[in-house]
Amino acid sequence: MKVYxxxxxxxxxxxxxxxxxxxxxxRIESYGLIDEANSHIGILISLLDNLSELIDLKDxxxxxxxxxxxxxxxxxxxxxxxxxxxxxxxxxxSQLEKxxxxxxxxxxxxxxxxxxxxxxxxSHCHVIRTVIRRAEVSMVDLFLEKEISESSFIxxxxxSDFFFVLARTLNNRLKHDDTIWKNY
Numbered sequence: 001m002k003v004y005x006x007x008x009x010x011x012x013x014x015x016x017x018x019x020x021x022x023x024x025x026x027r028i029e030s031y032g033l034i035d036e037a038n039s040h041i042g043i044l045i046s047l048l049d050n051l052s053e054l055i056d057l058k059d060x061x062x063x064x065x066x067x068x069x070x071x072x073x074x075x076x077x078x079x080x081x082x083x084x085x086x087x088x089x090x091x092x093x094s095q096l097e098k099x100x101x102x103x104x105x106x107x108x109x110x111x112x113x114x115x116x117x118x119x120x121x122x123s124h125c126h127v128i129r130t131v132i133r134r135a136e137v138s139m140v141d142l143f144l145e146k147e148i149s150e151s152s153f154i155x156x157x158x159x160s161d162f163f164f165v166l167a168r169t170l171n172n173r174l175k176h177d178d179t180i181w182k183n184y
Contacts, residue, residue: 016077026141030148031075033135034156038068040128047121053173054121057166060099064159067092074152075139088152096158103169110168113181118171125167132160 012020013028021028041061048058070086077085116126136156143153171178 016073017079019078026138027075027078027147030135030138030142031072033131033138034068034072034075037128037131037135037159038065038072040124040131041065041068044121044124044128047124051174054170057169064096064162067155071152071155075142075148078147087149088155090151093151093154093158096155096162100158100162100165103165107165107168107172114168115179115181116167117179118167118176119174121174122167122170122176125163125170129160129163129167132156132163136160 008023011023013023014020015027041064045058045061045065048054048061067088071088073085074087117123136153139148139153139156142148143150168178170176
């Protein structure tokens with residue numbers, strides 16, 4: 001099988017149900033941004049290599065990558081009729097919330113805004129967080145028109161929170177201070 005199909009050469013692409021849409025469609029934009037975030041997570045995982053004290057975080061990130069693959073395919077499948085197709089569920093949201101809460105326990109309470117930065121790993125978490133925010137924005141209309149599940153939309157919202165807390169966790173474990181924003 002060839003990587004290129006030439007079926008998108010006229011500005012349209014196929015969804016999983018076989019329907020053709022223009023490549024600027026919100027659904028295509030959304031799963032493209034999810035794919036971009038997933039690629040950035042791959043870079044972050046590479047930045048955690050050889051840091052044995054962060055293996056638990058690396059494992060969490062691999063799990064999120066798998067869930068983002070499900071989310072991307074969920075976004076590419078507009079049909080709600082296929083029941084055996086993997087979808088993001090409330091359980092995925094709950095799992096993410098537990099991971100956020102667990103990381104947050106080891107952090108000092110946040111008393112001010114922080115600027116993206118610190119370690120290279122934490123800085124990259126902030127990049128991921130902003131890509132996820134763009135994905136969420138691109139999904140709003142799909143969510144409001146009930147073209148995607150509530151769980152998918154909530155999951156993406158929690159995911160940006162996850163990467164904010166992960167950035168702080170990485171800075172903490174790698175002995176970097178968060179950079180506090182001061183309005184001079």
